[in-house]
Amino acid sequence: MGRPPCCDKEGVKKGPWTPEEDLVLVSYVQEHGPGNWRAVPTRTGLMRCSKSCRLRWTNYLRPGIKRGNFTDQEEKLIVHLQALLGNRWAAIASYLPERTDNDIKNYWNTHLKRKLQAGGDAAAKPAAQRPASSSKGQWERRLQTDINMARRALREALTTLDDIKPQQPDAADGVNGPAAAGADSGSPAASSSSAASLSQCSPSAAGPYVLTTANISRMLDGWASKGRSAGAAADSPSGSSASEVSYGSGAAARALGSAFEYDRKPAVLAPDQTQLNAIETWLFADDNSNNDHHGHGGGGSGLLGVAAMGYPF
DNA sequence: AAAAAGCCCAACCGCGGCCGG
DNA sequence: CCCGGCCGCGGTTGGGCTTTT
Numbered sequence: 001m002g003r004p005p006c007c008d009k010e011g012v013k014k015g016p017w018t019p020e021e022d023l024v025l026v027s028y029v030q031e032h033g034p035g036n037w038r039a040v041p042t043r044t045g046l047m048r049c050s051k052s053c054r055l056r057w058t059n060y061l062r063p064g065i066k067r068g069n070f071t072d073q074e075e076k077l078i079v080h081l082q083a084l085l086g087n088r089w090a091a092i093a094s095y096l097p098e099r100t101d102n103d104i105k106n107y108w109n110t111h112l113k114r115k116l117q118a119g120g121d122a123a124a125k126p127a128a129q130r131p132a133s134s135s136k137g138q139w140e141r142r143l144q145t146d147i148n149m150a151r152r153a154l155r156e157a158l159t160t161l162d163d164i165k166p167q168q169p170d171a172a173d174g175v176n177g178p179a180a181a182g183a184d185s186g187s188p189a190a191s192s193s194s195a196a197s198l199s200q201c202s203p204s205a206a207g208p209y210v211l212t213t214a215n216i217s218r219m220l221d222g223w224a225s226k227g228r229s230a231g232a233a234a235d236s237p238s239g240s241s242a243s244e245v246s247y248g249s250g251a252a253a254r255a256l257g258s259a260f261e262y263d264r265k266p267a268v269l270a271p272d273q274t275q276l277n278a279i280e281t282w283l284f285a286d287d288n289s290n291n292d293h294h295g296h297g298g299g300g301s302g303l304l305g306v307a308a309m310g311y312p313f
Numbered sequence: 314a315a316a317a318a319g320c321c322c323a324a325c326c327g328c329g330g331c332c333g334g
Numbered sequence: 335c336c337c338g339g340c341c342g343c344g345g346t347t348g349g350g351c352t353t354t355t
Contacts, residue, residue: 016323016349038340054341055324068322090343105344106322 013047017056021046025053026061034062059102066098070107078104079112 037050089101
């Protein structure tokens, strides 16, 4: 039986969205929240199919989206995650809360793929060919694998970043503002869904991508705000690229970056040293427990351990 | 200054998974 | 258990913009 055509019906508008349509959609979502996309066209009068509405919202209108100007940090994170996760853009996007999967996908296809090809094929090692479908029984294992992979990716990315940008003053441009304030108002849609639902962090209920930069960002937020007043505001972002001036670095990357910057500033760190040590320990812990000793719940205990440590996921 | 080529990205398309009836 | 509908995802496209000749 053929799938009913979603957008083939007559009277359904296609193509670029107009500002008026955007306005209608935004005001609808503000009132009712994202979701139930099927009802959106009828209730708003938009001559768009539900799919188009959802896409427009998640890729363009959703608050907290950062567009264009990928930073080095984000780029490296994407490269690492792509190497580990493959073309699972939604999964990758869940580690870059301010980016949409579409954006990341486009950036990969237009910039990174070419760059990697030019820079040698070694880096472009194909991602793990994971089975397309996973039964319920495999879910947990896959969750664990994803956690482990993400952990490794973050660790590698951070290690690289540490080499590249030893002391990047925080742009202090308040990028976190719109993202943190607006984005979570109610956008369980699409790529950020797992990240959003994670704030309640029950690993079994959240998607497989539990370790999101959003959560890390939240975890570190307290420390960051303490440290920022000391360090960030002081210096002008002279070393920053234009992209960082206009958009700031990725919030998560900055959060992580600043966290690791604090690592070099014991005085600032002192009050929360134990917490930072905990996550550092978790992030940088030997992979032995995840790679080969699945049964023992290696990384699982890690994540749950972090959660149990009282991080405000 | 104009034309051509290349690039970028918003949006579309179709498939698969999930879930409720 | 099966079926149908909805949602989310990844791949692809095409129009507009930018750069090059």
